Amino acid sequence: VDADEVTYSLHIMIRLELEVALIEGTLEVEDLPQAWNAAYENHLGIRPKNDAEGVLQDIHWYSGMFGYFPTYALGKLYSAEIWNALCREEKNVPALIAAGDFSLIKEWLFKQVHQYGQRYTALELMQKITGAAPGHQAFISYLREKYLES
16 A cells, blocks of 8 residues: 555556465465565565565455455556546646646546446446547556656
8 A cells, every 4th residue: 555656556466466366276375475475576576574564464355355456456547548538638637737626627527427327337438438448558658757757
């Protein structure tokens, strides 16, 4: 939960890899701390000092919550796609935000997202908003712009 927004998605990827292995039976629970540490070292080049900083750093697994963690990464991908669609349609969004005016964004979100409730699946809604299936490009562009080009 303390990760930056760049490495947080890698945390989700690691958690998903290990979760799948647990569910498939190719990883035993007692081997999870070592597998966690190895995955962090392999993917991020760091090794947690202890299980509190590693496998036990958040409540999901030890609270019995499995199967939904990748939705956090999907939320990041979807939000970048929605942001791009909003900015394509409404050119002055950054200036409005800087002025503290969120009314146009609120109206746009209602029109494009909120009014539909659960009428569409997430994939259908994203295709309706953006005109294409969601992908990683918008999120990667956001990260590059924020961290490499500013």
